Amino acid sequence: MDIPRHWRLRKQRYGLVGEVCEHCDSKVFPPRDICPDCGEEAKTLFSFSGKGEVYSHSTVYDAPKGFDESTPYTIAMVKLEEGPLVTAQLTDLQEKEVKIGMPVEMVTRKLREAGDERSMIVYGYKFRPVMSH
Amino acid sequence: MENNKIHTVVISGLGQTSVGEHWDISLRELAFFAIEKALVNNRGGYPQALYLANMLAPALSHQSHLATMVADFSGLRGIEATTIEASGASGGMAFRQGYMAVASGLVDSVIVAGVEKLTEQTSVNVNSAFATNTDSEYEADHGLTPTSQAALLMKRYIYEYDVPDFAFSGFPVVAHANGASNKNAMFQRAIKPESYQRAGFVSEPLNMFDVAPYADGAAAVILTRAELVADLPEIPTVSVSGSSAVIDTLALHDRQNPIVFNAAKESIAKVYAQSGLGHSDIDLFELFDAYSIFGALSLEAAGFSEAGKGWELAQDGRINLDGEIPISTFGGLKARGYPGGATGVYQIVEAATQLMGLAEENQVKGAKNALVQSLGGPASTAVTHILSQIER
Amino acid sequence: MxxxxxxxxxxxxxxxxxxxxxxxxxxxxxxxxxxxxxxxxxxxxxxxxxxxxxxxxxxxxxxxxxxxxxxxxxxxxxxxxxxxxxxxxxxxxxxxxxxxxxxxxxxxxxxxxxxxxxxxxxxxxxxxxxxxxxxxxxxxxxxxxxxxxxxxxxxxxxxxxxxxxxxxxxxxxxxxxLAIIEASYSFVTDTPDFWRRAYQKYPEHGHRFTGEPSYFKHITEAGQAMMDATDTKPEDYAYCVFHQPNTKFPQRVGKMLGFNAEQIKTGLLVPKIGNTYSGSAIIGLTAILDEAKLGDNILMVSYGSGAGSDAMVLSVTDNISGxxxxxxxxxxxxxxxxxxxxxxxxxxxxxxxxx
Structure with a gap:
């Protein structure tokens, strides 16, 4: 059980908390402390809106441990509206054909359908087709 | 790098095992078989160091401290030994460490070996181990696997360049044609383009022929300072004329443009600069075709094709053994098989075999310079070498 | 009482x-x-x-x-x-x-x-x-x-x-x-109509015993007591919503308390989504709030097996708009x-x- 590793990531996982570069205003996710655009220090926290669009997608049938009971599932790279790309699963897709460019929004879901009922449940971001309201 | 300050390094011994499912051979035995072959045909000095490439033995074979175990088992007690891990680029990276050691003059001769057993565990465990090569917290924890990541790349590539259906078929067709006459290859049978078109998806749009098979294998190369190796009259001597390693972001999503292999491109620019050679001098390219999309992106990174056109090069025989830029001359990862960290050493062994004129049915006629590139992840690490015949 | x-x-x-x-x-x-x-x-x-x-x-x-x-x-x-x-x-x-x-x-x-x-x-x-x-x-x-x-x-x-x-x-x-909760009243007794013991995956229930002595008794007692104490009558409410284990029970308990179909309709979600247990009465309340207007009064009565009912009277304010x-x-x-x-x-x- 990787307890501290998942615990440390809770802000990123639950709320897409990344960073903003004070020098060039670049938004950074995942957080990396050094701005990938200008190379200056970027340690100011920034919460992403969770809105974005599908950059690329595919389906996993042959999965690693922790995911093998959830197959098939859709994996994607999502382009967040603030700029960065993020790797995440798409969810709630039934009847929706996934397309590159499809608008999606962040939801918090179980990341691992752990086969082991004794282990901790890992929650984190996934994306679903935008719901109208 | 200024060549006049370093020693010329030549390949003085080669060894490889067949690639496949070695159920009855252990990790240490497999490594030893390749090392033994290289030592038997070595015409340089006795190796003073072992650089051992491996990617997943701690996870799949419950063995770290691997180089010591392999050196010990191979009867190389008392030498220096260390394990090199750089994901799929481990073999290339170990070769570069060996090259740097000899070129620096600190040692006269080294053995570079690669070993991997990917059949030790069931596929779920192998998938889990491979997933650790991605950014574990931001990629693998979300269910990404290297194979599905290649599918993401291929999907975006097809979208951006408006590539037709089955455009990538040229890569596996050529790889399997070349593997057919390689007695060490995992698959020794040519495939038809129609088979590619009928194949089921592994991770859409990636089908089973777009993915290199995980396998067991070991390969070894002995590197020696040039002046310590006697020329043989009938076989050309092969030197390392360029060596470089460049990294990109570990995670694919951290790149401005994921469908360009920048590290691959930069490391090739470096070996050209070091060797003084260019595109027109390269007679064959052992690229890292773990997935056919990697083949296309590697050809583009190397400048053999413009962006978005790498797949076209794989059509009409242009990457065949007698084509304009032969690739995967012994089957590549796709047909020879993908034995993890050993792969890069196989690539070197195969390129050297070509330049020594010993490739038999797979021979690229008149090959003098070979470009060899190993990739870790989606070119998160790129290690490139140029091997050249030494002019007599 | x-x-x-x-x-x-x-x-x-x-x-x-x-x-x-x-x-x-x-x-x-x-x-x-x-x-x-x-x-x-x-x-x-x-x-x-x-x-x-x-x-x-x-x-x-x-x-x-x-x-x-x-x-x-x-x-x-x-x-x-x-x-x-x-x-x-x-x-x-x-x-x-x-x-x-x-x-x-x-x-x-x-x-x-x-x-x-x-x-x-x-x-x-x-x-x-x-x-x-x-x-x-x-x-x-x-x-x-x-x-x-x-x-x-x-x-x-x-x-x-x-x-x-x-x-x-x-x-x-x-x-x-957006809605004032004027008051709440709870009616609770030891009534074993439904339970799940520790380490059991599925609950057990008393079949017809879950009806009259359980669901109907607690909701009517709580609902009636609330109306009595607040001096209100069914016609003072634009909406009412009850725990909804199936389509019939909330309709019948509404009728027993003197409410008509129109008052029950908006919050009655069970035919389309089923019984969401702890969410059952309150998700009905959200459907009501989605369409309620200033001045509307709402009576909500939940029911939990084992057993008890919480009755609440809400009055909608002008903050509801938008x-x-x-x-x-x-x-x-x-x-x-x-x-x-x-x-x-x-x-x-x-x-x-x-x-």
Missing amino acids: SEKITLLKPENPVGIVGYGSYVPRYRLPASEISRIWTDGMGGLPIEEKSVAGPDEDVTTMSIEAARNSLKRAGISPQDIRAVWVGSESHPYAVKPTSTIVAEAIGAVPSTQAADWEFACKAGTEAMVAAMGLVGSGMARYALAIGMDIAQGRPGDPLEYTAAAGGAAFLIGPGEEA KSEKATTTQQYIERRTEIDYATYARLRGKLVKK
Whole structure:
């Protein structure tokens, strides 16, 4: 059980908390402390809106441990509206054909359908087709 | 790098095992078989160091401290030994460490070996181990696997360049044609383009022929300072004329443009600069075709094709053994098989075999310079070498 | 009842400043269960029930409902002093759902957090506690959630209705409220009509005993006592909503209390989503708030087996205008619908035995 590793990531996982570069205003996710655009220090926290669009997608049938009971599932790279790309699963897709460019929004879901009922449940971001309201 | 300050390094011994499912051979035995072959045909000095490439033995074979175990088992007690891990680029990276050691003059001769057993565990465990090569917290924890990541790349590539259906078929067709006459290859049978078109998806749009098979294998190369190796009259001597390693972001999503292999491109620019050679001098390219999309992106990174056109090069025989830029001359990862960290050493062994004129049915006629590139992840690490015949 | 009715009425006026619901997208028609277990014979208690996706649980559904309530309230999550989640399907036996929800919505660390359990009325119990916390002036805002992925043994009558969903309410000061909660009254006895023992996967129930002495007795007593104590009559209410284990029970209990079909209609979601247990009465309330207007009075009476009912009287203020559009409405969740068959349902809900 990787307890501290998942615990440390809770802000990123639950709320897409990344960073903003004070020098060039670049938004950074995942957080990396050094701005990938200008190379200056970027340690100011920034919460992403969770809105974005599908950059690329595919389906996993042959999965690693922790995911093998959830197959098939859709994996994607999502382009967040603030700029960065993020790797995440798409969810709630039934009847929706996934397309590159499809608008999606962040939801918090179980990341691992752990086969082991004794282990901790890992929650984190996934994306679903935008719901109208 | 200024060549006049370093020693010329030549390949003085080669060894490889067949690639496949070695159920009855252990990790240490497999490594030893390749090392033994290289030592038997070595015409340089006795190796003073072992650089051992491996990617997943701690996870799949419950063995770290691997180089010591392999050196010990191979009867190389008392030498220096260390394990090199750089994901799929481990073999290339170990070769570069060996090259740097000899070129620096600190040692006269080294053995570079690669070993991997990917059949030790069931596929779920192998998938889990491979997933650790991605950014574990931001990629693998979300269910990404290297194979599905290649599918993401291929999907975006097809979208951006408006590539037709089955455009990538040229890569596996050529790889399997070349593997057919390689007695060490995992698959020794040519495939038809129609088979590619009928194949089921592994991770859409990636089908089973777009993915290199995980396998067991070991390969070894002995590197020696040039002046310590006697020329043989009938076989050309092969030197390392360029060596470089460049990294990109570990995670694919951290790149401005994921469908360009920048590290691959930069490391090739470096070996050209070091060797003084260019595109027109390269007679064959052992690229890292773990997935056919990697083949296309590697050809583009190397400048053999413009962006978005790498797949076209794989059509009409242009990457065949007698084509304009032969690739995967012994089957590549796709047909020879993908034995993890050993792969890069196989690539070197195969390129050297070509330049020594010993490739038999797979021979690229008149090959003098070979470009060899190993990739870790989606070119998160790129290690490139140029091997050249030494002019007599 | 001989003794005088004592209402729970806060010192300071309190009300709902934000609300949000959640219903997962999958639907299992009752006819599909009947096809498997009764050859399609017999009446059906509802049309279809909501089923959670494979990556959903009470935590994830509570987070979405809570986020919706925050969108409508427009307050800072840092001003929330309690995050309370009522459910009978908390993902952990020991480890609060509420801390995960509080962390996800940004309410940590200066907050109360706890999980509540009282069969199907854990959500309203959390609301009453939140009224106390805010009404006493101890806290400005408290978040009360009722959410369930209800369990029903395959083939049991409960399986037709045991559904997934619920609602979240941000309770705050009366002047900010979109609906004032005038008072609450609870009627509680030891009535063993339904339970789930520790380490058991599915609940047991007393079949017809769950009716008259349980559901009907507690709801009518609580509802009537509330109307008596507030000196109101059914016609004073624009809407009423009750715990809804099936389509008939809430309609009948409404009639027993003197309400007509029109008053019940808006909050009666059970035919389309099933019984969401801790979420059942309160998700009905969200559907009402989505369309309610200034001056509307609402009577809500929950029911939890074991047994008890919480009755609440709410009056809608002018803060209601424009609130429903600020987040996904309950009807929008209900309309988002993917029908599944029994096999898919069995897989989604872990009813396939793999070890």
